[in-house]
Amino acid sequence: VEDAVDIMKAGAYDYLSKPIDLDELENLLNRIREKRFLISENKLLKEQLNEKFKFDSIISESSIMEEVLNTAGRVANSKTSVLIRGESGTGKELIARAIHHASPRKDKPFVTVNISSLSENLLESELFGHEKGAFTEAKNQRIGRFEEYKKKKIFIDEVGDIPLQAQVKLLRAIQFGEIQKLGGNSTIKVDVRIITAT
Structure with a gap:
């Protein structure tokens, strides 16, 4: 348990106990993929929002x-x-x-x-x-x-x-x-x- 706490404090996303359960591993990998997708999507949406409000995006005559x-x-x-x-x-x-x-x-x-x-x-x-x-x-x-x-x-x-x-x-x-x-x-x-x- 101490090792798990230490690795989480060091920045690990999660951990698995030995022996590794393949279903648990698959669930963890799915959560990691989903988190990476959400981070990427969030970054893209922020970039799109920044584009929308750039001064050169405002049209004026x-x-x-x-x-x-x-x-x-x-x-x-x-x-x-x-x-x-x-x-x-x-x-x-x-x-x-x-x-x-x-x-x-x-x-x-x-x-x-x-x-x-x-x-x-x-x-x-x-x-x-x-x-x-x-x-x-x-x-x-x-x-x-x-x-x-x-x-x-x-x-x-x-x-x-x-x-x-x-x-x-x-x-x-x-x-x-x-x-x-x-x-x-x-x-x-x-x-x-x-x-x-x-």
Whole structure:
């Protein structure tokens, strides 16, 4: 048993006990093949997704849109927060995803927060978390998106609709990289890149 634990710690996928049962060996080989296939398929799907959101995959006939794409391409490698402005249906989320897929954090999840249907308390709770008892429905402590998704990107659509109090907290997260849970007294350091649209 100690040998089995040691080889698993060393990186072995699995082990077989002697004498080797041929059915058990066949099952193990099938599991290994399936895992290799899933790893390969996952890699292929990630590559296809990255292709879909490359800046050269975005077709534009407008010189203004070309300028937007060039600017977005330049900020993709920076750590700066980004505000994308435009009419509904002009591709703000597409640009945000292209920035994400061209950035050093492209292997991390791209988290979208749709704030349009949330009340002020629920919005702050969603983004920053809350302490138990912070508001009537707050039965337990909750971790918000900023704390949960460290080292990732958060895309906040329709940021202009955020109530003033939450905008102040969002600004603090952008400027100082820290948040305070709803009903909390201490600050929490976060490392999240914020892309917003309005």
